[in-house]
Amino acid sequence: MVSQRIAEILRNGQPDESVTIKGWVRTKRELKEFAFMEVNDGSFMANLQVILNPDLPDYEDILQQLNTGASVEVTGTLVPSPGKGQRIELKASAVRVYGGADPQTYPLQKKRHSFEFLRTIGHLRSRTNTLGAVFRVRNACASAIHQFFQEQGFLWIHSPIITANDCEGAGELFTVTNLDLKDPPKTDTQEVDYSQDFFGRPAYLTVSGQLQAEVMAMAFRDVYTFGPTFRAENSNTSRHLAEFWMVEPEMAFCDLVGDMDLAEAFLKYLFKSVLASCPEDMEFFNKRIDNSVLATADNIINNQFERITYTDAIALLEKADRKFEYPVSWGLDLQSEHERYLAEELFKKPVIVTDYPVEIKAFYMRLSDDEKTVRAMDVLAPKIGEIIGGSQREERLEVLEQRIVSQGIPPEDLWWYLDLRRYGTVPHAGFGLGFERLVQFMTGMANIRDVIPFPRTPLSAEF
Numbered sequence: 135m136v137s138q139r140i141a142e143i144l145r146n147g148q149p150d151e152s153v154t155i156k157g158w159v160r161t162k163r164e165l166k167e168f169a170f171m172e173v174n175d176g177s178f179m180a181n182l183q184v185i186l187n188p189d190l191p192d193y194e195d196i197l198q199q200l201n202t203g204a205s206v207e208v209t210g211t212l213v214p215s216p217g218k219g220q221r222i223e224l225k226a227s228a229v230r231v232y233g234g235a236d237p238q239t240y241p242l243q244k245k246r247h248s249f250e251f252l253r254t255i256g257h258l259r260s261r262t263n264t265l266g267a268v269f270r271v272r273n274a275c276a277s278a279i280h281q282f283f284q285e286q287g288f289l290w291i292h293s294p295i296i297t298a299n300d301c302e303g304a305g306e307l308f309t310v311t312n313l314d315l316k317d318p319p320k321t322d323t324q325e326v327d328y329s330q331d332f333f334g335r336p337a338y339l340t341v342s343g344q345l346q347a348e349v350m351a352m353a354f355r356d357v358y359t360f361g362p363t364f365r366a367e368n369s370n371t372s373r374h375l376a377e378f379w380m381v382e383p384e385m386a387f388c389d390l391v392g393d394m395d396l397a398e399a400f401l402k403y404l405f406k407s408v409l410a411s412c413p414e415d416m417e418f419f420n421k422r423i424d425n426s427v428l429a430t431a432d433n434i435i436n437n438q439f440e441r442i443t444y445t446d447a448i449a450l451l452e453k454a455d456r457k458f459e460y461p462v463s464w465g466l467d468l469q470s471e472h473e474r475y476l477a478e479e480l481f482k483k484p485v486i487v488t489d490y491p492v493e494i495k496a497f498y499m500r501l502s503d504d505e506k507t508v509r510a511m512d513v514l515a516p517k518i519g520e521i522i523g524g525s526q527r528e529e530r531l532e533v534l535e536q537r538i539v540s541q542g543i544p545p546e547d548l549w550w551y552l553d554l555r556r557y558g559t560v561p562h563a564g565f566g567l568g569f570e571r572l573v574q575f576m577t578g579m580a581n582i583r584d585v586i587p588f589p590r591t592p593l594s595a596e597f
């Protein structure tokens with residue numbers, strides 16, 4: 135039987151319409167003359183209220199099975215709702231229970247649960263209001279990302295998940311192997327002999343699709359990736375995952391200013407788009423999770439981001455009237471507390487920091503004439519810190535070769551990347567947006583584990 139989504143009914147349903155819905159019971163209330171239940175199918179924040187009259191076939195028997203968590207199909211007629219909080223409700227003429235849920239053991243009884251507890255029931259937590267709203271916003275945001283780039287003629291490219299290169303050079307790689315770990319083949323010098331491994335060489339899960347995006351940008355001008363990336367970073371923070379999704383645009387014939395302009399236009403577009411497609415969910419976050427969510431969205435959409443150099447950022451941090459846990463001095467990387475101070479307290483909006491010291495950034499970033507800094511940019515967001523990292527790329531063969539060697543990377547491993555500078559090289563730039571950090575920023579959710587359906591973090595890969 136054709137059934138309607140509850141979102142569609144709550145938005146547009148009219149009295150006297152006959153409808154069928156399918157979903158999961160959130161609550162049931164039995165009165166003397168009749169009963170109510172609330173049903174949710176994940177399409178909308180609010181539940182559809184269903185009225186169950188005793189003239190329903192098998193009324194008593196059905197009522198007994200309609201416990202929180204049970205799956206149901208309800209057919210009936212829409213009627214105006216006399217109750218507060220909803221415009222319309224469903225008067226049932228037939229109810230079918232697909233599967234019951236034992237009230238003694240079903241963990242999601244009607245009360246507020248902590249996010250820590252919900253993480254222990256990752257297979258059920260999406261049936262709660264908050265996680266439901268998170269994953270609807272996540273979906274809307276993913277869709278808006280494609281829309282933004284497709285409207286501008288960017289090609290969506292699929293970078294590999296398995297790679298032989300460490301793009302960021304941070305050594306946070308997960309190895310991919312099918313060698314027998316109990317007894318791996320050894321070389322003469324007693325090291326693991328990867329020439330006998332599946333790929334005939336060491337291989338890893340990718341930390342970034344950038345190098346491959348650069349290859350494709352040298353054929354299609356403007357491209358983007360949107361896929362999972364992996365980092366064996368042993369940091370148990372509210373902003374790090376071992377598996378996270380990254381969006382990486384890469385543009386040929388583009389410099390750092392063009393890169394920053396794109397990043398800013400991109401974030402503005404995404405906030406606007408999600409506010410338009412998920413207004414109820416965004417209201418919910420503002421009311422129940424973080425009362426600055428709507429103001430933040432408004433701030434992003436309507437204000438220019440601040441743009442400052444790393445050197446200026448260091449000067450501002452040195453002048454700050456507060457003590458930081460980590461030291462501040464030219465040459466050291468910014469820590470999350472520094473990033474948050476700049477965005478959250480000082481400028482009260484996103485800040486784009488540019489021109490970082492060459493020593494603390496990856497080999498592919500373009501060296502400036504001062505030879506001390508590279509054309510890097512990080513977008514820092516209030517509450518989150520770094521949300522985007524990007525740069526203009528080094529397009530000059532000799533300079534790139536020197537950078538690769540000075541970082542201790544064997545140049546022959548990157549022969550194909552260097553070829554891009556041998557044949558038709560152009561100035562080009564790009565960035566990576568951490569998708570989960572963006573969803574966190576939008577929704578005000580405090581922990582990154584609660585904005586991805588199945589978080590992967592140190593010591594945790596359940597579900």
Ligand code: 4AD
Pocket residue numbers: 301302341342343344365367373374375376378380382383520521522523524525564565566567568569570571
């Ligand atoms: O700054 P990152 O390391 O930059 C790159 O990987 C570049 N290759 C991107 C590019 O220029 N194409 O990572 C980009 C973003 C960060 O700003 C952050 O938002 C996110 O990815 N990120 C993480 N998100 C969740 N968990 C982690 N462990 C993350 N590490 C980085």
Ligand code: MG
Pocket residue numbers: 512520522523
């Ligand atoms: Mg970074």
